[in-house]
Amino acid sequence: MFEALSQSLDPALFWEYRQTLAEGLLRNIAVFLLGAALASAIALGVGLARMSRFRALRAVAVGHTEVFRNVPEYVLLVWLHYVVPILLTKAAGARITFDPFFSAVLALGLAYSGFLAETVRAGILSVPTGHVEAGRALGMPGGVIARRIVAPQAARRMLPEALNQYVSLFKATSFISLIAVEDVMYRVAMVASYEMRPLPLYTGAALIYCVVIITATTTIRLLTDRWRRRGWV
Amino acid sequence: MAEPPRHLLTVRDLRKAFAHHEVLRGLSIEVDRGSVVAVIGASGSGKSTFLRCLNYLEVPSSGEVWVDGVPMGFSLAADGRRQPDPPRELARKRAALGMVFQQFNLWPHLTALQNIVEAPMRVKGTARREAEAEGLALLRKVNLEEKAREYPARLSGGQQQRVAIARALAMQPKLMLFDEATSALDPELTGEVLDVMRGLAGEGMTMIVVTHEIAFARDVADRILFLNDGRIEEDGPAAQVLGAPASEACRRFLARALH
Numbered sequence: 001m002f003e004a005l006s007q008s009l010d011p012a013l014f015w016e017y018r019q020t021l022a023e024g025l026l027r028n029i030a031v032f033l034l035g036a037a038l039a040s041a042i043a044l045g046v047g048l049a050r051m052s053r054f055r056a057l058r059a060v061a062v063g064h065t066e067v068f069r070n071v072p073e074y075v076l077l078v079w080l081h082y083v084v085p086i087l088l089t090k091a092a093g094a095r096i097t098f099d100p101f102f103s104a105v106l107a108l109g110l111a112y113s114g115f116l117a118e119t120v121r122a123g124i125l126s127v128p129t130g131h132v133e134a135g136r137a138l139g140m141p142g143g144v145i146a147r148r149i150v151a152p153q154a155a156r157r158m159l160p161e162a163l164n165q166y167v168s169l170f171k172a173t174s175f176i177s178l179i180a181v182e183d184v185m186y187r188v189a190m191v192a193s194y195e196m197r198p199l200p201l202y203t204g205a206a207l208i209y210c211v212v213i214i215t216a217t218t219t220i221r222l223l224t225d226r227w228r229r230r231g232w233v
Numbered sequence: 234m235a236e237p238p239r240h241l242l243t244v245r246d247l248r249k250a251f252a253h254h255e256v257l258r259g260l261s262i263e264v265d266r267g268s269v270v271a272v273i274g275a276s277g278s279g280k281s282t283f284l285r286c287l288n289y290l291e292v293p294s295s296g297e298v299w300v301d302g303v304p305m306g307f308s309l310a311a312d313g314r315r316q317p318d319p320p321r322e323l324a325r326k327r328a329a330l331g332m333v334f335q336q337f338n339l340w341p342h343l344t345a346l347q348n349i350v351e352a353p354m355r356v357k358g359t360a361r362r363e364a365e366a367e368g369l370a371l372l373r374k375v376n377l378e379e380k381a382r383e384y385p386a387r388l389s390g391g392q393q394q395r396v397a398i399a400r401a402l403a404m405q406p407k408l409m410l411f412d413e414a415t416s417a418l419d420p421e422l423t424g425e426v427l428d429v430m431r432g433l434a435g436e437g438m439t440m441i442v443v444t445h446e447i448a449f450a451r452d453v454a455d456r457i458l459f460l461n462d463g464r465i466e467e468d469g470p471a472a473q474v475l476g477a478p479a480s481e482a483c484r485r486f487l488a489r490a491l492h
Contacts, residue, residue, distance in 0.1 A: 128336075128338070130334060130336050130338040131338055131340055133290055133334070133338065134332075134334065134338035134339075134340070134397075134400075135352075136290060136324070136327065137288055137290060137327060137330070137331070137332035137334075137401075138327075138328060138331075138351075138352035138356065138400070138401070138404055139324050139325055139326075139327050139328025139352065139356045139404060140324060140352060140355060140356055141320065141321050141324045141356075142320065144355045144356070148351060148355060149340055152342045153340070153341065153342050156342065230384065230386075
């Protein structure tokens, strides 16, 4: 088996298709970046809404978080890409389809907004009330306290957890070939069937993901260790 | 009550209830400029709530607090009618009272100096250069000038509390409130904080000090209030309240506290 594996890691084949594969990887990175931005923006709104004075707003935020934390990313992806356009088509009376790239960003953005909203909320709640009271006692208006006292501390406390969520989000980009986004997995499958040699290419894809993710998590660990040493998180 | 009171601090019939529990049951005091008032009493007697109502961190259920002729929480219109203060106005008034907390409450993401200059810069609009010069002078005053660039996590509890005092002083308050400022400290660190407080009293700062340190109250306070069950049961010079208290509760409290 090891012999088969070592033969299968045929760097020449990889090199031959380097451009196709790199373009695929760029597609993953694009989905990741846009998805992460979307997820973060929604999460910030929903996380703040969960602490709103208004009950209805809190209820909507809780609903959002529960739904998107509990639906598997893959199901959400397929449902958004295939079912939502049909519903919209019926509602609008004109044929609507989603570009796979659009569906991928939307699905992953929504799926991870649920997790991240919890991270945002936990981050804000982790700031001790005493720190807020110290600001109030010094005559700071609410906006100044939110910007200068709560936000920087909450951001630092939520960052390690948020970075882990981003890593999961990047891993989840490996699903998007299932709705025909031409990402690295899609291209690997294409080349594998063309060359009739699945072993080297799928192994290569696994290695690519490993390298990207191990690099990311190592960087995160180094950063958070440094923040901890400074007493920031 | 047409006339604004002439004392630096005037409290009239202050009451505070949480849900159905009445914590403060009608407190009235007048405090002159430059005097140091120690507030003692058992836990749950309402000492902290009293202090927090003075700067409106807690809004009293009823009663009035006047600081240097200015009412907290409301303003008098030209026709003598009372208008509740909008949050920004209340925040501005609150800055006249500096407060020091049991848990220090320094902001951990800012250095000692940044903790001190934050409020003058953001609230008063003081220029950074000026705020930092004043901040360093205040750090010198609490003997921590060399710690200006340190984050709170690198400071001892006593050092953090001294920075917190400097931070409160940076707003040039008319009155300082100390809420059990040494209770969270290891015994060997209380001295350095009490020394700073003693120094402030010596400079003529008006102070209201909620404390368990009976010895400090005796040495520094011009006047001691004994709170019991939300009421002021003793109010007088240290010698009188500590030496010959009229109230039975105060005698019992002192017997426990001093032995």
